Amino acid sequence: MKRPTLEAVAARAGVSKSSVSRVVNGQATVTPEIRELVMRAVKELGYVPNPAARSLVTQRTDAIAVIVSDPPAGLVSDDPMFSMVVRAASRELEAAGKQVVLMLAGSPESHRRVERFVSAGHVDGVMLVSMHGADPLPAVLARLDLPMVSHGRLGVPVDVPYADNDNLGGAAQAVRHLLEQGRRRIATIAGPLDMTASQDRLTAYRETLRDTGRRSIVAIGDFTRISGVEAMRQLLQDDPALDAVFAANDLMAIGALRTLREAGRRVPDDVAVVGYDDIEASLYSDPPLTTVRSPMGDQAAATARLLLGLLEGGPAEPVILPAELVVRESA
Amino acid sequence: MKRPTLEAVAARAGVSKSSVSRVVNGQATVTPEIRELVMRAVKELGYVPNPAARSLVTQRTDAIAVIVSDPPAGLVSDDPMFSMVVRAASRELEAAGKQVVLMLAGSPESHRRVERFVSAGHVDGVMLVSMHGADPLPAVLARLDLPMVSHGRLGVPVDVPYADNDNLGGAAQAVRHLLEQGRRRIATIAGPLDMTASQDRLTAYRETLRDTGRRSIVAIGDFTRISGVEAMRQLLQDDPALDAVFAANDLMAIGALRTLREAGRRVPDDVAVVGYDDIEASLYSDPPLTTVRSPMGDQAAATARLLLGLLEGGPAEPVILPAELVVRESA
DNA sequence: CTGAAAGCGCTTACAG
DNA sequence: CTGAAAGCGCTTACAG
Structure with a gap:
């Protein structure tokens, strides 16, 4: 059984295709009687417009590409960021009648796929998530001249509107607390x-310490738990006498907690630990984590709304959400 | 600057649109010279086929809807399941040239949206993720007669192929270990x-205990950490002398650990704890969690492959992946 | 093997 | 306000 077309509805209702189209698209200029006739035919036939046909003539798709940078295989993680951001963005976009096309951009091969996909006109707009500064994708996509926004400020000189949280302010609060x-x-x-x-976050750490005459003690992770484990080992080796650590996200803080436990250091007595993000897991660590709340869900929703605004010709002002220290037991 | 069309390429190459179409779609029946001509024109013009036009005539979209049941707002969580499953499925689907349309199905309103979307012919197939038995969506979608699979067996009498892990066997191993x-x-x-x-998992728990003359002590959670906290409190109240608990997933086990810590019980000395899933967080709890490994990523990939097979007219045999106990320190 | 033509299912000026 | 007609950009029998 083929799906009914506009034409079938028109025949059934005894009106022209134009009228059916107008009713279906909610245009005002239709007599109540005709509207009634059409509505009934639509219902009886179970008519649903063919999106490909519509999109062919309107040149719109009502679809948004959400592009998430994906680490090369192997580095799979259950990243809570992914879940919160994709979920929040999807809700916002779906509520506005847009469909979300999720694309993972990891390998160079997937970069090509994304580029082809976007340039084929599959989507009306693009939302970038957790792009690394070295990633050439934003610049490539920017040339396609589609509405585009980023979840978090980009590290490349490409002018893409974004929503972010106050990383400088949040990190400064964390260090001041310590x-x-x-x-x-x-x-x-x-x-x-x-x-x-x-x-x-690193800049704020350094600047907040500077005025106090303390020196910076820095290790680099990659936002994963295991990198927190290793970075903490490194720090303990670099300065066995350290008495506090500010991790740039909660996942690394949780890793650091494990290292400290294994090293026999008590938290917060011997070493205070502060994280960043306030993910749910930070309530369940031992001890519960003092951290900086920067609701990723809100940020993602704001980013999505920015894009929706752009699609309607709205302004492209970056949005910065406040970050707030949440004191629990680890510091 | 409008995007170039097939026609423009044909004009440039001095051949017919048919030939261009054949070359672009990789059909064999084309002279090398013509192919060469077309390829060059495509490159020079930067031609990319219009997917809407193509889809209108082929009746295919190369898109797959991945439908994830979403709890009503408020109950937002950073669910590692979502991240692992959606990521793994996306990789598999994208590698096969399919695009992933992510849809959250929570509210009745979103159910209607999903139904409309799928019945409009937006996608060639559907992958269901973490559906609840009470959810009417699978039955509704099944009527649409599209290739459909489920990540995990469905609880409704709808015949949808699935990939799952050996829940019975995995849970039995956990209880036997205890x-x-x-x-x-x-x-x-x-x-x-x-x-x-x-x-x-509950059935396996009961049956494994039955033969030993022990009685069942059951509390119900909802797979979230906080529900694990509360269920554990309930359990401690029901039987203060309990000496082991099997949680149906790691998140709840982590919640249970917190309750036990607050109650002053040592793990595993006083109470042994076993989880299920082996998510990454289970390596970071204190103590690290003994759990059942059932790689959600593999299961999601298997589900995706099942759908890809279906799209090619392949068989629809359910897939059951093995589950394996991982002994760490909590039991 | 190649090309002219029909047609996929819509929307949208344009007349009336 | 309504309808006939053109056209969006492809693919695919069908002739040749």
Whole structure:
């Protein structure tokens, strides 16, 4: 049984295809009687417009590509970021009647696929998620001249509107909290340095310490738990006497906690730990994590709304959400 | 600048549109010279086929809807399941040249959206993820007569092929491990009972205990950490002397660990804890979790491959992946 | 092997 | 307000 077409509905209702189209698309200029006739025929036939046909003439797709940078295989993780951001963005986009096409951009091969896909006109707009600064994709896509936004500021000189949280302010709060506790040797575990969030959090750490005469003690991770484990080992080796650590995200803080436990250091007595993000897991670590709340869901929703605004010809002002320290037991 | 069309390429190459179409679609019946001419024109013009036009005539979309049941707002969680499953499925599908349209199915409203979307012919196939037994969506979609698979067996009498893990066998291993340790009072925290995975894990728990003369001690959770916290409290109240608990997933086990810590019980000395799933977080709990490994990524990939097979007219045999106990420190 | 033509199912000026 | 007609950009029998 083939699906009914506009033409079938028109025949059934005894009106022209034009009228059916107008009714289906909710145009005002239709007599109530005709509208009634059409509505009934639509219902009886179970008519649903063919999106390909519609899109062919309107040149719109009502689809949005959500492009998430994916680490090369092997580095699979259950990244809570992915879940929260993709979910929140999907909700926002779906509520606006857009469909979400999810694309993982990891390998060079997938980059080509994404580029082809977007340039084929499959989507009306693009939302970038957790792009690394070194990634050439944003620049390539920018040339396609489609509405595009980024979840988090980009590290490349491409003018893409974004929603972000106040990384500088949030990290500064974390470090000040440690200072107020009288901690003397405050280390940090930075995130991947090709991401702006990592850069900003590290910058704030350094600047907040500078005025106090303390020196920076830095190890670099990549936002995964295991990198937190290793970075913490490195820090302990670099300065066995450290008494505090600010991790650039909660996952690494959780890794650091494991290392500290294995090293026999008590948290927060011997070493205070502060994370960043306030993911749900931070409530379940032992001890529960003091962290900086920067609701990724809200940020993702804001990014999605920015794109929706752009699609309607709205402004492209970046949005910065506030970040707030949440004190629990680890510091 | 409008995007070039097939026609423009034909004009440039000095051949017919038919020939261009054949070359672009890789049909064999084309002279090398013509192919060469067309290839060059395609390159020079930067031609990319219009998917809407193509889809209109072929009646295919090369798109797959991945439908994930989403809890009503408020119940947002950073569910590692979502991340692992969606990622793994996307990789598999994208590698096969399919695009992934992600749809969240929570509210009745979103159900209607999903139904409309699928019946409009937007996609060639459907992959269901973590459907609850009470959910009417699978039955509704089944009527649309599209290739459809489910990540995990469905709880409704709808014949949808699936990939699952050996829930019965995995849970039995977990409980036997506890028995072998000589545990006397073994409780369980079950998952939501309208999901087949929960049902099977609970059934295996009961049956494994039955032969030993021990009685069942059951609390019900919903696969979230907080539900594990609460279920564990309930359990402790029901039987203060319990000495082991099998949680139907790791998230709830992690919640249970928190309750036990707060209650001053040592794990595993006083109470042994076993989880299920072997998510990455189970390596970071204190103590690290003994659990059942059932790689969700593999299961998702298997589900995706099942759908790809179906699209090619392949068989629809369910796939059951083995589950294996991973002994760490919590039991 | 190649090309002219029909047709996929819509929307949208344009007349009336 | 309504309808006939053109056209969106492809693919695919059908002749030659």
